[in-house]
Amino acid sequence: MAKMMYREAVVSTIAAEMERDPSVVVLGEDVVGGMGTAGGPEAIGGIWSTSTGLFGKFGKDRVIDTPISESAIMGAAAGLALAGKRPIAELMFADFIGVSLDQIWNQIGKFRYMFGGKSKCPAVIRMAYGAGFNAAAQHSQSVHQILTGMPGLKVVMPSTPADVAGLLRQAIRDDDPVIFLEHKALYATSGEVPDGEHLVPFGHARIARAGEDVTIVATGMLLGFCEAVADKLAGEGIGCDVIDLRTTSPLDEEAILDSVEVTGRLVVVDEAPPRCGLATDICSLVANKAFASLKAPPQPVTPPHTPIPFAREMESAYLPSADKIEAAVRKLLDWR
Amino acid sequence: MADIRPFCMPKWGIEMTEGTVAEWMVAEGEAFHKGQTICLIETAKITNDVDAEFDAVLARILVPAGSDPAPVGALIGVFAEPGTDSAAIDAFIANFKPADTAVAAKGAGEKAKPATPAPAPAAATPRKIITNRPISPEALKLAEQADVDLAGIEGSGRGGRITYQDVDQARRPAARGPLRGTVPVEPESAVFASPLARRIAALHGVDLAGLSGTGARGRISKADVLALVPAPAPAAGGAIAAPFVPVDNRPTVVPFDRIRKVVAQRLTEAKQQIPHVYLRVSARADELAAMRKTANLILGCKASINDYVIKAAAMALARHPDVNVQVHGQEIHRFPHADIAIAVASPKGLVTPIVRQADRMRIDQIAGATRALIDKAAAGRLGFEDMDGGTFSVSNLGMMEIEDFAAIINPPQGAILAVGGITRQPVETAEGGIAFESRIAMTLSVDHRAIDGAAGAAFLATLKSLIEAPEGLFA
Numbered sequence: 001m002a003k004m005m006y007r008e009a010v011v012s013t014i015a016a017e018m019e020r021d022p023s024v025v026v027l028g029e030d031v032v033g034g035m036g037t038a039g040g041p042e043a044i045g046g047i048w049s050t051s052t053g054l055f056g057k058f059g060k061d062r063v064i065d066t067p068i069s070e071s072a073i074m075g076a077a078a079g080l081a082l083a084g085k086r087p088i089a090e091l092m093f094a095d096f097i098g099v100s101l102d103q104i105w106n107q108i109g110k111f112r113y114m115f116g117g118k119s120k121c122p123a124v125i126r127m128a129y130g131a132g133f134n135a136a137a138q139h140s141q142s143v144h145q146i147l148t149g150m151p152g153l154k155v156v157m158p159s160t161p162a163d164v165a166g167l168l169r170q171a172i173r174d175d176d177p178v179i180f181l182e183h184k185a186l187y188a189t190s191g192e193v194p195d196g197e198h199l200v201p202f203g204h205a206r207i208a209r210a211g212e213d214v215t216i217v218a219t220g221m222l223l224g225f226c227e228a229v230a231d232k233l234a235g236e237g238i239g240c241d242v243i244d245l246r247t248t249s250p251l252d253e254e255a256i257l258d259s260v261e262v263t264g265r266l267v268v269v270d271e272a273p274p275r276c277g278l279a280t281d282i283c284s285l286v287a288n289k290a291f292a293s294l295k296a297p298p299q300p301v302t303p304p305h306t307p308i309p310f311a312r313e314m315e316s317a318y319l320p321s322a323d324k325i326e327a328a329v330r331k332l333l334d335w336r
Numbered sequence: 337m338a339d340i341r342p343f344c345m346p347k348w349g350i351e352m353t354e355g356t357v358a359e360w361m362v363a364e365g366e367a368f369h370k371g372q373t374i375c376l377i378e379t380a381k382i383t384n385d386v387d388a389e390f391d392a393v394l395a396r397i398l399v400p401a402g403s404d405p406a407p408v409g410a411l412i413g414v415f416a417e418p419g420t421d422s423a424a425i426d427a428f429i430a431n432f433k434p435a436d437t438a439v440a441a442k443g444a445g446e447k448a449k450p451a452t453p454a455p456a457p458a459a460a461t462p463r464k465i466i467t468n469r470p471i472s473p474e475a476l477k478l479a480e481q482a483d484v485d486l487a488g489i490e491g492s493g494r495g496g497r498i499t500y501q502d503v504d505q506a507r508r509p510a511a512r513g514p515l516r517g518t519v520p521v522e523p524e525s526a527v528f529a530s531p532l533a534r535r536i537a538a539l540h541g542v543d544l545a546g547l548s549g550t551g552a553r554g555r556i557s558k559a560d561v562l563a564l565v566p567a568p569a570p571a572a573g574g575a576i577a578a579p580f581v582p583v584d585n586r587p588t589v590v591p592f593d594r595i596r597k598v599v600a601q602r603l604t605e606a607k608q609q610i611p612h613v614y615l616r617v618s619a620r621a622d623e624l625a626a627m628r629k630t631a632n633l634i635l636g637c638k639a640s641i642n643d644y645v646i647k648a649a650a651m652a653l654a655r656h657p658d659v660n661v662q663v664h665g666q667e668i669h670r671f672p673h674a675d676i677a678i679a680v681a682s683p684k685g686l687v688t689p690i691v692r693q694a695d696r697m698r699i700d701q702i703a704g705a706t707r708a709l710i711d712k713a714a715a716g717r718l719g720f721e722d723m724d725g726g727t728f729s730v731s732n733l734g735m736m737e738i739e740d741f742a743a744i745i746n747p748p749q750g751a752i753l754a755v756g757g758i759t760r761q762p763v764e765t766a767e768g769g770i771a772f773e774s775r776i777a778m779t780l781s782v783d784h785r786a787i788d789g790a791a792g793a794a795f796l797a798t799l800k801s802l803i804e805a806p807e808g809l810f811a
Contacts, residue, residue, distance in 0.1 A: 237433065253494050254472065261474035261500040289492055292504040293474070 001194060007187040009164035010050040010126075014088060016197075017172045018058050021086060024172060026054055027064040028073055028090030028126075035065045047092055048128055048187060070096050074103035074125065081123040082111065086172060094129035094143045094181065108177045109152030120175045124168075130183040130221055130271060131319055137307035140315075142272040144219070147179045148248040148281075154178045154202055155249040157219040161191040163246060166200030174202070183220040203250035207259075211239025214329050215259040217282055218269040219245050225322040226269060232322075233329060239263075240329065248278055256282060257290050264295035265332040269320050274302040296335030299328045340395070340420060340428045343413035345406045346386065348379060348720045354405040355379050356594075357412060362394045367418060375401075375413075380598040381687060382719050393418050395425050405594070409434040470497035482507045529556035540565045595685040606747050610663075611784040614742045617796045619803040621758045621776040627806040631699060639703035641776075642678075642732045645755050647702050647809050648802040650674035650694035653728055656795040660727045661750035663786045668750070677726035677746060678706060682713035688729060688746055689713060689722040699809065730755060740777040751782040751792065753799075776803065 004012065018024045031051040034043030041055050055063040066073045070091060077089035091097060097104065104125065111121040131140035148155045154176055158164045164182070171178035208223055209230040216226045223244050230240035241259045245252065260266050266286050270279040279300035286298050303318045345355050358376040362368045373385045374394065395416035399406050406412055411432050414425055462480040469486060471479075475498050479486055484507045491498035527544040529537070533556045537544050542564045549556030592600060624644055632639055653660040653674035662669040674695045677688040689709040694702055712718050728750075731743045734757030743754040756777040765771045778799070782792040802808045 254497065257493065257499055258472045258474065261472055289499050290501055292501040 001192045003190055004161055004193050005188055005190050006158075006161045006164055006182070007048060007050050009161040009193055010168060010182065011052055011054070012193075013165045013168045014051070014172075015054060015057060017169060018054070018062060021172075022062075023084060024086045024088065025062045025064065025080065026051060026058075026088045026090070027066055027076060027080075029066055029068055029092055031055075031063055031090055032060075032065045046090070048182070048184075050126070050182070050187075051090070070100035071103060074100035074108065077123045077125065078103055078108045078111070078121065081108070081121040081177070082119060086122050086124070088124045088126060088172065091125060091127035093139050094127040095138050095141045097127065097143055097146075104147075104153070104177075104179075105150050109150050112176065113152055121177050122175045123177045124171045124180055125177065126180045126182065128184045128187075129181050130185055131308050131315060132185045132221070134310055134312050134315055135184075136310040140308045142181075142220075142270075144179075144181055144248050145270075145272040145277040148251075148278060149276075152177070153249065154247065155181065156202065156247050157181045157183075158246065159183070159186065159206075159220050159223040159244050161189070162193045162198070163200055163206065163244075165193045166198045167202075167246060169197065170199050170202060173199075181220070185221045200246065202247045203252050204246065205252035205255035206244040206246055207241065207255070208244045209234075209240055209242035211241045212262055213239040214265040214267060214332055215241045215243065215256065215263045216267045216269065216325065216329070217243045217245060217256060219248065219278070220271070222269045222271060222320060225320065225325055228322050229325045229329065232326065238329070238333065251282075251285075253285060253289075256286065260286050260290045261293045264293050265329075265335075266294075266298040267301060267325065267328045267332065268298065269301045269325055271303065271320060273305050274300060275305055277302065296332040299332055301325055301328050339392075339417050340425060341392070341415040342411050342428075342432055343374075343394075343415055344434065345399075345408050345410045345412050346377065347408040348382070348384065349724060352379050352408060352720075354407045356405045357399050357401050357403065358383060359401050360394075360397060364394060364397045367391070367393045379720075380594050381684075381723055383716055384719060390415075392416060393420070395420060395422075396429065398429070407434075470495060472497065472499055475500045475503045478503045478507075527556065528554060529561075530558065532558045533561045536561045536565075593685070595687075599686050602747070603744050607744050610745050610747065612742075612745060612781050613784045613789055613792070615780045615782065615789065615792045615796055616740070616777070617780070617800055618740075618761075618775045618777040619800040621774040621803065624776075624803050624806045625758070625774060627809075631810070635698070635700040637700035637703045638707075639699045640706075641734065641758065642730070642755065643699060643703045643706055644806065644809065645732065645753075645776075645778075645803070646676050646678065646691060646694055646706070646730050647697070647699050648799055648806075649728065649730055649753055650676055650691075650697075651802060651809065652795050652798040654695040655798055656791065658791045659751055659782070659787055659795040661786055662725075662727060662748040663750050663783055664748055668786045669748075671727045673727075675725055675727045677723075677729040677749070678709065679729060679731035679743070680710055680713045682716065682718075684713075684716050687713050687718055687723065688726065689718055690724070690726045729753070734758065734776070740779060742779045743781055745781050745783055749783075750786045751780060754779045754781065 014026060030046050032041045032055045033045040033051060035041050037043055045052050051063065066076070073089050073091065077087040080087040108121050108123055111119055129142050133140065144155055144157055147153055154174065156167050156171055156178055158167045168180060171180050208227055211230065216230065218226045226242045230242050233240055241263055243255055243259060266283065268279040268282045270277055272278060274280065279302050283298035283300055301320045301324050303320065309315050309318055356378045358378045360375045361373045368374060368388050369391050370388050372388050374388050375386050377384055377386055392415040394413055396414040399412040411429065411434065414428060416425060463483050465476060465480050465486065467486055470491065478500055484503050486498065489498055489502050489506050490496065492502050493499045529544055529549065530551065536558055542561055544556055547556055547560065548554045549560045551557040628639065628641065628644060657670045657672060660671050660674055673693040675690050675692045676694045677690045680687050680689060691702060691705045697705065709722060712722065726746070726749055729746045729752040731752060732755040733741060734755055738756050739759055740756040741754050743752045745752050758774045758776050760772045761775045762770050763773050780792050780796055
């Protein structure tokens with residue numbers, strides 16, 4: 001076990017996999033971190049410091065700075081993957097996905113299916129998502145609801161350094177394209193990471209807290225709120241089963257349904273807008289397949305259906321919070 | 337640590353799930369002595385005093401009189417030694433965890449003990465299911481408890497995994513509500529209104545053309561239309577040709593009270609789940625009426641016709657134990673003696689107190705017992721021991737001039753006798769003429785799962801002979 005930051009878990013896992021497998025390459029804007037500046041490569045570090053030291057270790061053929069063109073980065077990743085490499089393409093802000101959507105959605109996500117399985121596309125597409133930094137409406141979004149709805153892509157949302165290591169290693173080794181979503185607010189958080197080839201299979205949720213009164217499902221940064229609420233309510237004898245989905249595609253339906261079959265109550269917390277999103281998707285799953293167990297209506301906790309505001313006070317009013325989650329739990333417990 | 341004791345909602349019988357504190361006889365902070373009544377607690381059917389079992393102070397009242405019902409086992413008050421500090425009591429309340437109420441919670445003065453506890457149906461031991469099909473843990477538990485065969489279930493979970501809901505659906509009876517068919521959809525006209533608003537407009541002859549509503553994007557809503565419906569004009573006095581104008585016929589809403597909820601639930605269950613079969617018979621009552629006058633005089637009692645019917649039914653039941661039964665799941669419990677429940681309309685609703693071992697009572701004892709139960713019911717003071725169990729029911733509406741009716745069985749009892757009033761009926765005499773005699777009509781409802789029609793008929797034949805030859809009642 002080693003204690004490290006979320007961002008360090010990203011770099012160390014990529015480095016370890018590049019050591020192990022020469023076909024793994026990294027590409028993205030400024031992944032070298034200072035190329036073309038007075039200080040030279042690695043002088044500045046990438047925008048999230050998630051590729052620090054890779055250039056020095058693996059050189060320019062495997063750590064590739066790209067032009068500022070998301071279409072080009074994703075197109076290159078698609079070609080590399082088809083040609084036998086295992087590219088890790090960094091998109092920087094998840095909000096920039098729009099201009100590269102054709103490469104991701106219509107090409108990378110569909111190659112294996114449309115070539116009848118004769119080809120595969122093992123690309124990993126990393127991006128930083130999420131709000132909480134007053135980065136306004138174009139640099140704070142959570143895009144997992146769009147990508148989860150695209151068949152052919154796997155979507156991963158780790159919430160701890162250990163899960164970053166385990167899920168990123170799984171993503172790099174996976175033969176399908178994987179969208180790897182890193183929450184900006186978590187980069188500087190620390191935690192224990194198991195040594196060696198720590199692997200977390202996709203589609204296996206993490207039970208962050210066990211309880212028998214209400215099921216709370218969340219991803220990424222929101223787990224912290226959910227755990228705090230669970231710990232607070234445990235003092236009142238209220239048991240919260242907190243489920244960290246880890247991956248939204250594939251989705252661990254069994255973990256959710258098994259929990260709701262015991263608790264009969266569901267709260268789903270999500271940072272993306274409410275319409276046609278992850279929260280509604282899971283509420284619908286439970287309404288569909290655990291109707292017999294429900295004691296109260298499934299309860300989504302999401303932002304309102306608006307762009308993310310810039311002002312500090314408005315952003316905190318917009319985002320899900322521990323108070324909102326607690327209120328949702330109490331509402332379900334008082335449901336008659 | 338000061339001696340602080342919880343005072344929880346007591347459990348007075350298997351069916352009691354909640355109770356209401358009707359009145360606190362001791363104020364918060366007041367000391368009480370052993371044997372003193374602390375409070376009155378009402379359940380769906382009874383009111384009972386709770387008496388103290390020791391000396392203490394009622395340190396805290398958590399459920400004031402007249403609050404909503406509290407579940408069995410819930411903390412309703414706290415007893416403590418005099419001088420216990422309030423912080424210790426607060427801490428005690430904060431840390432209190434109600435006991436598992438599956439076992440009868442111990443009340444502070446549990447004195448109401450069921451006189452004859454009905455034997456609970458023996459729970460079948462869950463069958464262990466060994467399967468290699470994917471199934472959730474709760475679903476497997478339910479399948480084992482409810483003995484559901486997994487072979488017939490198609491799992492709705494991922495990869496055919498069986499969920500709790502799949503098993504729950506498999507154990508339910510097939511259901512299909514009545515279908516209502518499709519209705520034609522009217523084309524959207526130039527008017528932008530909700531379907532309900534259109535319907536109301538058509539009903540009241542309101543023209544919606546050109547109207548702008550208050551709904552989203554100017555949609556005309558129900559409220560918009562109702563605002564345009566003219567209030568009915570007062571009828572012109574004396575005009576014969578004035579059209580009939582209906583007045584407002586709004587109902588007074590009376591929500592079910594607790595006792596009505598319980599009665600409604602139990603009767604619905606009984607009528608839906610028990611296969612009733614009805615056997616009708618009538619008996620000549622002239623001899624009984626005459627015998628009643630004489631016997632009441634001799635015994636110095638005021639036994640009613642119904643008391644005599646109870647006595648007759650009880651004696652007949654003792655001779656036909658296959659009708660003197662309770663039905664528990666897959667078991668029939670036969671009783672040697674007849675505990676007869678009598679249906680009484682009390683101010684609180686329909687109650688069924690029990691005359692115990694009526695077959696062993698003299699008629700004056702039965703009259704005393706029914707009088708006491710009816711008085712108690714009228715005062716709302718029937719206790720659990722007055723209502724628990726029963727092997728048979730008698731429901732008499734004769735005094736209300738009902739000639740004949742059929743009653744709903746009162747589970748777990750196997751049968752109920754509905755008794756009508758005495759009527760004068762023409763009968764053919766031995767000489768082929770016509771004479772009038774008093775007759776009493778009775779309908780026996782039996783649970784056909786446990787009692788066959790023939791058994792019910794044999795019982796009725798005995799009952800009829802006892803009524804027509806009432807000297808048998810004093811045998």
